[in-house]
Amino acid sequence: MAETTEPPYARIAAELSRRIADRELAPGDRVPSTRQVAQEFGVALATAAKALDVLRTDGLVITRPRSGTVVAPRRAAKDAGPAELTRERVVTEAVAIADAEGLEAVSMRAVAGRCGVAPMSLYRFVEDREELVHLIADGVYGSEPFDVDPSAPWREQVESIARTLWHLHRAHPWLGRIQPLTRPLPLPSVVRLGDRMLGALEGLGLPPRLHFDVHVLVYSHITGLAANFEREDEAVSLTGVSSEEWTDLQYLPKFGDDSFMASVPHFAKLFGRTGAMPDGYDMDLDALFALDLAVFLDGVEALAERHRAADPAP
Structure with a gap:
């Protein structure tokens, strides 16, 4: 059997894509973490991260705040007919990507994937990614009138x-x-x-x-x-890990150490054993x-x- 020259991250991305296509991973399911992918396929964390980046770029997965990376919703069935590609739709899909995955995830390829078209189709409406980013920002700021009563204080x-x-x-x-x-x-x-x-x-x-x-x-x-x-x-x-869990892991051992707290008396007044806020501070x-x-x-x-x-x- 001839040895494949396909890079490991591409093989992993292809396998995960297959699982999504075959509904082994359904829309909304959590995608294996970088560490889990690395362990399953016996690769470095960087290789696993690169494979997951391919899935994001292809629009197969999205990262939702406080939910992690999940399988993206399925596009509408082909027999329903593709929605018309317009400048407004391109901007709307780009905003959805930015909201779900962050600004770095907004690319011509990712937006095209959500629209179900080839990336080159987008260039009829926007010159490049920079213009697209400007358009989505202008659209979001423009979604609010910021009207005020000029006679108010x-x-x-x-x-x-x-x-x-x-x-x-x-x-x-x-x-x-x-x-x-x-x-x-x-x-x-x-x-x-x-x-x-x-x-x-x-x-x-x-x-x-x-x-x-x-x-x-x-x-x-x-x-x-x-x-x-x-x-x-x-x-x-x-x-x-949530911010509260992270804070507890990082600070509780320190604040439970009497010798350390003696060196930070103002923190001790607040968070020490007899401090004003012994239960901690939730931001x-x-x-x-x-x-x-x-x-x-x-x-x-x-x-x-x-x-x-x-x-x-x-």
């Missing part, structure tokens, strides 16, 4: 915009990776969002440069904190967002008061 307007932006980033954590703060993209919906925020802050009467700085910082606070949702989803998918990002926004806007308000006192209106 400035703080009420800012809080309304900030809460909407928070929920958008919470639902689509990959948004924060589209553009670094120092290189904002002139996407129409993002510019309109910025304009709404600038309008809401106008009532503070800040100098122009400071006015713009504060609008940038509101956005930065929200996107920076919301980015932790994606990082946590990635960590859960990779380890199968709630939604609560932290509300606190962060309140503290930040308190500071902005105080800053505006100082500027008015230093330069009173005639």
